[in-house]
Amino acid sequence: MNVYQLSSQTDEETIEKVSNLLMKQITRSDQNGSYEKLVKGVKLALEEQTASRIVIAQSDDDVLGVAFFNIGVSLASGGPYIWLNELFVDPDARNQGIGRKLLLHVIYWAENEGIKGIELETGINNAITKHLYNSLGFHDIVSKRYGFTFSS
DSSP states (O other), X not given: OEEEEOOTTOOHHHHHHHHHHHHHHHHHTTOOOOHHHHXXXXXHHHSXXXXXXXXXXXXXXXXXXXXXXXXXXXXXXXXXXXXXXXXXEOGGGOSSSXXXXXXXXXXXXXXXXXXXXXXXXXXXXXXXXXXXXXXXXXXXXXXXXXXXXXXX
């Protein structure tokens, strides 16, 4: 299995595979989203001028997992940080360490790039994911997340 970051040179077939996998996540979490918007978002994230990155775990021709994150600036730490938007492993490929490998790839990349920290959100009752994060040194941040969506 290979774990690597996608680039602006990523081929359409890989973009489609990543989008199909992420669509499973959107469907599972009852989010409203269309496949077309998802593909558009993936392509936008891969453009060179964006602060977004996508890391995938691939075995042969199958994309088994994906990490999607954005780089922002933290006033508290005085430097860049990562907001991990998605860490998703295909349900048929779980319990094989793929999520850990993806997250470790992100952590090592971030450390080499001078990133000051990584933040993310997970469900309150998601014990397996919380165990993964805690085992790699993540800690709880108590907060309430809010959102605002523009109509379009």
